[in-house]
Amino acid sequence: MLNYIVKRTLLMIPTLIFISILSFFLIQLPPGDYLTNYIANKEASGGSVNLAEVEALRQRYGLDRPFHTQYVRWITGVLKGDFGYSFEWNRPVNELIWERLGLTVSVSTLTLLFTWIVAFPIGVYSATHQYSIGDYVFTTVGFMGLAIPNFMLALILMWLGHRYFGLSVGGLFSPEYAEAPWSLAKLLDLAKHALIPMIVIGTSGTASLIRTLRANLLDEIQKPYVTTAKSKGLKDTWILFKYPVRVALIPFISTVGWTLPQLISGETIVAVVLNLPTTGPLLLRSLQSQDMYLAGSFILMLSVLTLVGTFISDILLAWVDPRIRYS
Amino acid sequence: MTRVLRVKDLEVCFATTEGTVQVLDGVSFDIRKGEVLGVVGESGCGKSVTALSTLGLLGSKGKITNGEITLYQDDGEVELSKLDPSGPMIRKIRGKEISMIFQEPMTSFSPVYTIGNQIMEVIRHHQGLSKKAAREAAVEMLGKVRIPHPEQRIDAYPHQLSGGMRQRAMIAMALSCRPRILIADEPTTALDVTIQAQILRLMRQLKDEMDTSIMLITHNLGVIGEMADRVVVMYMGRIVESLPVKRLFEESLHPYTQALLTSLPVLGSKKRNERKRLASIKGMVPDISRVPPGCPFHPRCDRFMDGLCNVHKPRPVQISPDHEVSCLLYSEVAKDAG
Ligand SMILES: Nc1ncnc2c1ncn2[C@@H]1O[C@H](COP(=O)(O)OP(=O)(O)OP(=O)(O)O)[C@@H](O)[C@H]1O
Ligand SMILES: [Mg+2]
Secondary structure, X not given: OHHHHHHHXXXXXXXXXXXXXXXXXXXXXXXXXXXXXXXXXXXXXXOOOOHHHHHHHHHHOOOOOOHHHHHHHHHHHHHOOOOOEEOOOOEEHHHHHHHHHHHHHHHHHHHHHXXXXXXXXXXXXXXXXXXXXXXXXXXXXXXXHHHOOHHHHXXXXXXXXXXXXXXXXXXXXXXXXXXXXXXXXXXHHHXXXXXXXXXXXXXXXXXXXXXXXXXXXXHHHOOHHHHHHHHOOOOHHHHHHHOHHHHHOHHHHHHHHHHHHHHHHHOHHHHXXXXXXXXXXXXXXXXXXXOHHHHHHHHHHHHHHHHHXXXXXXXXXHHHOHHHXXX | OOEEEEEEEEEEEEEEOOEEEEEEEEEEEEEEOOOEEEEEOOOOOOHHHHHHHHOOOOOOOEEEEEEEEEEEEOOEEXXXXXXXXXXXXXXXXXXXXXXXXXXOHHHHOOOOOOHHHXXXXXXXXXXXXXXXXXXXXXXXXXXXXXXXXXXXXXXXXXXXXXXXXXXXXXXXXXXXOOOOEEEEEOOOOOOOHHHHHHHHHHHHHHHHHHOOEEEEEOOOHHHHHHHOOEEEEEEOOEEEEEEEHHHHHHHOXXXXXXXXXXXXOOOOOOHHHHHHHXXXXXXXXXXXXXXXXXXXXXXXXXXXXXXXXXXXXXXXXEEEOOEEEOOHHHOHXXXXXX
16 A cells, blocks of 8 residues: 555656646747737727836746746746746735635535535435435436536525525625634634535536446445355445445545546636635636736646645545555 | 255245246255255256345345245254344354355455455354454464465455465355355356366365355256265256265156256366257246246156146155155156056
């Protein structure tokens, strides 16, 4: 096992280097840079541009240098903790991303937990009570959850929450806490606001996880090793959780790896609708305006987090299934 | 010899999408202390169902509709067919009094636990040993089935062992609580020819050493000849003949047994080959949901007697103390008519 972890960790280093190059390359791909964009916008709206200032910025950030020089400059900064400068916000990238990344990770983790806590018992119940009334009910609800588009679910839940439960909806904080320092009250406020996003973002994931768990478990329950376990005189529930459930859990563990990217990419629209201060909307905007250091840092950090997620899920998988660690 | 298990008039039905099908019809036999009882018959004749019913493992769709399965213990008898299949009584029998090994040693072990974990589990469950003591007992069992370096092999996962070693480990697990009866459902069919012979020899040795009785299920009459003391021949959920193996090759009476013998595959022949030769009995086994009237074998029988075999259900006839045959050729009905 230790062997496997070390191997898997070493493997992450080249991947990280590759990803950082790729993210930097991608944000440079559109023609021009933030400054040409900026000049064009200014001129289109009839304003005048201080060319000397622009030139100074260009010099300072080496925007006229070749790709590899710019990359090396950026990445050495990153390693020292300096992610560069956001042209659009006129602030260092560091000041912009950490809180949003933190919130994104919190929302993903909460969503993941929500998904697991709901999907696990329902999936196990559905598989062990196949074709029972409960199974049919969960199946129907599950398909509805899969079929309703998330932004619609968001709107409906926001309306319901506001109309019937008096929740302040939208955003992750009430106005009085938004700028306040962290405190227990602020945390509670966050939890209250996170409920709807969690349900919205988690519903389709939960529904598909239930389907997968049910199908896998039904498959596993029929395997000969379950008959063997029964022939040993063990209790049915003990057998269920020790043997087939453990194998059927594999898709659960895989979700650790892909929840985060799914949350960023697929759910940006939900974040926009719900007005969440997570990364999605800001990333979208920085990409549109070619705010390269901000966009690049976001992409890099999100990739790193995804990599970490995959790493965790791989380790867990190897722990659950020994065949992985010996192959 | 004392008996350890008696099955009497066993009937088993399965609920299927097309309605209920009866797959066992009046199966009766004994298993005696220390013997190997062979059970043969073509695929689908109900060998596995017979084995599973003794352990109450027919599943939610299967049901014992008639008959008795009696286990004789030192301190009395237990009626297994009456026990709740998910209750605590039958669980005290499984793995302790009667244990079972299966055809596929790969899929019969869970791939995600070491064989040691799975063997120790049954030892601890039935004997309440500490982890350490259970481990020692498991190592000892692995040694008994001649797995080299058992102290190391105990921590191997099933996929790290060869097929033969896995089946040895399976035997070790099944015998670890010294059961009265070991049911082996085609234990060597999935293995190489040379390995087959080794495993069979091992089972014989351990049976004598541990004073266990074996019910050996196979479609290979060669294996029966090698291993068994007595044999029961099954056809479509019925026992058509039962007799001592040493008389099987010369004195068997049922046309089905004789047909099986003439298509006898050599011991250890590959399974595919074996199927082909068994199929050389004229015609095909009918679907179990459409059992022919009278004797179920009559459409394929060389010695079919019109008006008798397709009308009367043959009853078992006692030929000699250990030899019974269910065929109208040897029954009163035929003699009256003739
Ligand atoms: N769970 C089940 N549901 C419905 N029918 C079943 C079930 N299990 C077994 N049967 C039927 O019972 C009959 C006997 O099956 P069984 O598995 O005992 O045959 P077998 O003699 O062991 O054959 P094989 O040599 O192929 O293992 C078959 O016709 C089979 O279709
Ligand atoms: Mg079978």
